[in-house]
Structures are given as structure tokens and as C-alpha cells.
Amino acid sequence: MAQLGIKIHDLEFKNPVTVASGTFGFGEEMAQFVDLNKLGGIFVKGLTLKNREGNDYPRMAETASGMLNAVGLQNKGIDYFTHHIYPNIKDYNTHIIANVNGGTVEEYVELTEKLNELDRVTAIELNISCPNVKAGGMLFGTSCPSAIAVTDAVRKVYDKTLIVKLSPNVTDIAEMARAVEGAGADSISLINTLVGMAIDAEKRKPILSTVTGGLSGPAIKPVALRMVWQCYKSVKIPIFGIGGIMNATDAIEFILAGSSAIQVGTANFIDPTISEKIILGIDEYLNRHKIASVSELIGALEVH
Amino acid sequence: MGHFFMSRTNKIIEDHKVIEVLNPSPGNYFLTLQSPVEIPAILPGNFAEIKVPDAPDVFLRRPFSILDVDYKNRLIRFYVKVIGKGTKKLGELNVGDQVSMIYPLGNSYTLPQPGHKALIVGGGSGIAPFILLGKALIKNSNEVTFLIGGRSKQDVLLINELSSYGAVLITTEDGSLGERGLVTEHSVFRPDKFKFDKIYTCGPDPMMKAVGDLATAAGIDCEASLENMMACGFGICLCCITPTQEGNKRVCWDGPVFNVNYLKWHS
Structure with a gap:
């Protein structure tokens, strides 16, 4: 067995495999399929200060090698x-990481202060990249x-590990990564979803x-890999790679591009045991290549 | 509100072998698959998420109501009505093919008191849960009447099987079988005949809403099984929501069966 443990800021993760916010519920729903204790961490469903009903149905459209969603942060x-x-969920032996959303800076801060009280939430992921809400989200x-x-503002009220989830809907992802690193982020996660749309030609209407x-889904993996690689070259803080990871080979690719850990997202919908x-x-890959520790692979892409 | 029994344990995620593919009329298929393991208790209304094999352009699983189960021989049966690329591909399956499935998912229809009379109304792919429902009602000593609608007689399926559990009334829009018109126009809804203790419905939303309205107007309890688009089918993606008296609820997790008075329907 190879060494699968990795470190993000001052947190030890037993392995680099975590699950992305919004694709794993709050963990409870998935406990019937997965031994949650085996995961590196769980990024729970996006939270807001107040109850949100989310957007109207339809919220989903299947696309080539992927899907569009417009859930809109439904949570209580x-x-x-x-x-x-x-x-x-607090007693599971894994990192419980809260995904934090707000319409204003003050809402992000207030929500973070409340999460600071929960000992077993060992980190927060600041979601400044949700494309499906009218206020805040991706605008930030x-x-x-x-x-x-x-x-x-959040850094000032939060001493634990602060991860900022970046939007791919920008001209220069490395510039965004440097900006949040400079503002005190301990880690970044990327990419959130790419804004897209789907049309029903027969009805001449949008599907969502x-x-x-x-x-x-896999449709965005090449874009995500490119962005992780660009960020890896631009910042010193560790990266959670996200975007269409369907299997261990995909995960290895993200680690080679510079991710210290990865988040499995949409793949959970198709195989809830995939994480x-x-x-x-990953263990099998490391053994086959006679690599002692997964940390040796982080950013180990041989470009030339 | 009705209390719905949640079947939350003993989920199967396994490849199943195709045993039989029947094609009773164009665009309609009955698939029988064999589980490699014992099949857990399936309740009427439960569904399965099926991964369409060898279909790279079908990314997500597809939800299907479970039509029937043979626990002894580990067989599970589905009705597949071709509506898109996923269902088309399922109709092209061959005996011996392997198909990945997750089940049982969702809640189930609740049963009335023994002796009560039930009317089961459906159309299109909505007939899928009715065999298990009919069996459960007969076992519960209920009197069962089915009302099945379709565009034409080739759309009205399973009549022989359903008739072993109760009377089968039929409507077709072209009048080729049973009464002419929509299911909700059937004479069984006339005040002198509309005497039931419980109504069950499954089919297109407008049909279920109309059946629910007729039931509510007559003071009869009514449960509908919804069929929204789902990404996962097990409660995590929040894509298949329906508006209810208590906000948006997941059809796959809180449903698919809801009391009609709890639903607000999509506008």
C-alpha cells in the first residue's frame, strides 16, 4: 500500500479523494452506498444563512459527456x-468541509462565524463561483x-483552513488564484461549473x-486540467482539482497537473460508490509505478 | 398527509443479465433481467436507475418504475417506452447483455384499509408500477379497478396481466378500444359510479393533476407517482424537485409517490 496521505494547509487528509459540494448531499444520503470514513473529505452541499428553495424545475439537462444544472443552492x-x-455527520472519521455561500460579503462573514462554532467542520470552502444564483455567487x-x-473579510473571522472555490468563467484563472492567495486563502479548489445552456429545438425553448x-462532467475535464495547471504554476497554496473526474486515471491526471487533492463531483450521480x-x-497506480507516496506526484507533469 | 414507507436499506448496485426483451407494439418494450444477488423487498412505486450500456451519448442513468419481481428466480421486469436516445438503446438490448442497475429507490404507494375499494388510473409509461400495486392491494384484501388510457389500442398494454388483479377499464383517444376520449372523461368518474376509497395515479403530469382534482372534489384520498428528470435518483443532485406545501421536494427521495393535496404541481 502506497502512502496516500496529503496535507492541505495544516490539515492531514488520509487520501486525496474528496467529494464535491452539491454532488454528495450532506453525506447522510450517501452513507448507504459509501463508507464515508474511507474518504479524504466531504464537501457538503452548499449552505446559506437562510432557507433557499432554489430555482424552478427543470434544473437539469443532459449534454454530451456531461450535464447542466441550475439547482440554485437549495438548502434549509x-x-x-x-x-x-x-x-x-460529525463523528465520521473524515474532514467535513462546509461550502459557504452569500449574496453579500456580510452574509459570507456571518455564515462563516456560525460555522466557526462547529468543531468538526475542519475547513470551509468559500463558494464565489456558483453560476445559478442571482445575487452574489459567481459575481464575487x-x-x-x-x-x-x-x-x-472571511479570513478576518476564520482561523481554520480557508479554501476558495474558483470560477472558470474568467479570462485569467491564474490572476484570480493569485488574488485570493494574497487575500489569505489557505487553498483553492477549481473548477466550479462552466456557464452553458441547452435548447429544445422542437419547442424552440431553453431546457433549463x-x-x-x-x-x-467529463466535457469540462480538459478545461479544468488546463486551469489547475495554470494555477499550480502561479500560486504556492495547495489546490483541490475538480472537473469531470470519473475514475482513478482522471484523478491522477489532476494530481500531475498540480492538484494536491481532488473532488469527485458529477460521477457520484452515476456511480455513488465511485469515490x-x-x-x-490511485493506490494501484502508485504501486504499479513504484511510487511510495502520492505527494510525489503533485505537479509532477513532465512538460518536455 | 399520508405516511410513506421509505425503503432505504439493502440497495443493490449490480450488473444484471438481460433474460428477455419483448416488443408488444412499436416503441414499447418489456425487459426482464436477472440479478446476480438476492433481490431485496420491492414496494409498489419503487424505481431503479439503469445505466444504458454501450451508449456514450447517454451520460446519466435513467429511472424506471419496477414493473414486477420474481424473488425466487431473482428476476426483475421493466416497461420501457421509447421517448429518447436512452430508452431507444434499451429497446435494442439483446439477451445476455449486462446492465448496471441501482435499486430499490424512492418511496411507495400506501395501502388503504382492508376491504376498501381502490381505483388505479394511468396512461403511457405510467402503467409501470401498477402490477406491483395491484398485487399488494389484492394481498391487502382490497377491491381493485384499473383505468388505463392511451392514444390508440396499441398504446394500451398489460391488460391481461392487470385483469388478474381487478377489473380493467380502458379509454383511447381514437376510440379503437374502450371508451373514446381521455382517461379523465371515462364514465367511471360520473358521480353515480365514482365510489372509491382510494385513488392511485401515474402518468403525464396534466393527467395526474386532473385525476387528483376529481378525487379531491369527491373527497377521495389520492396518491400520484411523479416522473421528473433526474440526474442521480438517490437524493443528492436536487434536480428532480417538485413544488409542495412544504417547499421544493426531491421526487427521487421524498417521492416519487406524493399525496395529491401535498403537491402544488409545476405551473
């Missing part, structure tokens, strides 16, 4: 999470000054109720 709010969900993650403002939505299989597959 932080207080419900604290009292009804957190007690059920597509301009450097606002990304800096929200990261800086919101017209546009976020594209995920465990990816852990085994």
Missing part, C-alpha cells in the same frame, strides 16, 4: 444544518477586487428554467 440554511444534520468570483474583498446553468473505487485505483 445554516441553523437547520447545525441542529439537524451536523449531529448526524469573476472580478479580482470582489474576490479579494470577500476572501479578506433559468435558461443558463452550470456544465459539469471509494478512485481511492483504490
